[in-house]
Amino acid sequence: MVSVPAESSRTRAMKETRDRILDVALEVLGESPDAGMGEIAAAAGVVRRTVYGHFPSRLDLIRTLMERAVAEMTAVLTDINAGGAAADVMWVEFVARVWPVAHRYRVLLALRRGEYGEAIHGLLGPVDELLADLVARGQDSGVFARHLPPAVLSQLAYGAVFALADTDLPDGARGARAATITSLLMLGVPEARAITLVDNRL
């Protein structure tokens, strides 16, 4: 039993502002990765000084953000891996599960090459490994092409997914479908099979 710590109205309010800052920061930094603490604070309806009250430094804020995102993605990936399906089916499942929040996590890509690129890279390591393993299994079982080593191919493929999640598709194109097909194609899955896989899942 986890003792409910009474959640005094103040503690709850404080946690709310903290979460709001994090949510807004994800959004703001996704649009302009160089946004300062002032911008983030303003977008969260709070004064800059308050942000420093919750996160001692800008790096601290970003690290928390990253840990959040990485935790969520690893959870999805380990869950999918437990299913024991074929690699291409797993990939479709992965994109389908990640897509709804992918545009929120475009910050992942935006911040890799940034001021704190080094610190971020460490945090993203687990996710990269899981994806590379998935692609490697797909190559070993013959469903994915071998024109690139798994570590590189996986990065390219999920990079494409996030890039698409960040794009406004002009006509009524459903983004999730297009993103899944595109990534499957570059993984070497034939178009016919890609379409079959996607239409079975979605």
Added chain:
Amino acid sequence: MVSVPAESSRTRAMKETRDRILDVALEVLGESPDAGMGEIAAAAGVVRRTVYGHFPSRLDLIRTLMERAVAEMTAVLTDINAGGAAADVMWVEFVARVWPVAHRYRVLLALRRGEYGEAIHGLLGPVDELLADLVARGQDSGVFARHLPPAVLSQLAYGAVFALADTDLPDGARGARAATITSLLMLGVPEARAITLVDNRL
């Protein structure tokens, strides 16, 4: 007749330092797009003040850099377009011709989402159009898939090429071949045909 202005040794030397600054800036900014004028100057073996002697502002330097790159790429693209080949053949030719200098031009991608993103986007417009047209023709003639509108698909495909040009391929994988195949795959070209196309060209 363009009068040869005698190329006094001084003018030539000055042009050399100017070119060296541009070359080095391309390199430095490619690695860290936020590099300052000081960094660029130091890398060029010159004092910061000298850089300002050639380029009145940082934006001016970057704009010159972009104009250079865009001019080179449009030249390649219009030349290829004049050949009248099929779209997938044209694409292979495009990657083959661009590849040798692609890693120098990773700055194109790095600076799109930057401080001067707006100014850059305008300069890159012509290149984007040429690529989108090429992909659109390929879709119309049935060699490229239609899972995405040409403007988006072309961006993704050449984004993948530049991303690969910026990656150290671990084993002895020839980058140009892998990049061409990967981009062809995501354009919807079947793997067998992609390999045939690439091996015929290279």
Added chain:
DNA sequence: GGTTCGTTGCACACTGCTGTGCAATCTAAT
């Protein structure tokens, strides 16, 4: 009612960058 505590508003010092001014220097041109 008084206290606690998150929040606010303002202050400040510090850093790192941009862009400019100017005298000094060194070299190619005359």
Added chain:
DNA sequence: ATTAGATTGCACAGCAGTGTGCAACGAACC
């Protein structure tokens, strides 16, 4: 030898962002 001009070294102002300190406010808590 003198001059013109590119480069240098240094100084400066300006701006933007970070992180901190502190008094004051206001609402929940006892």
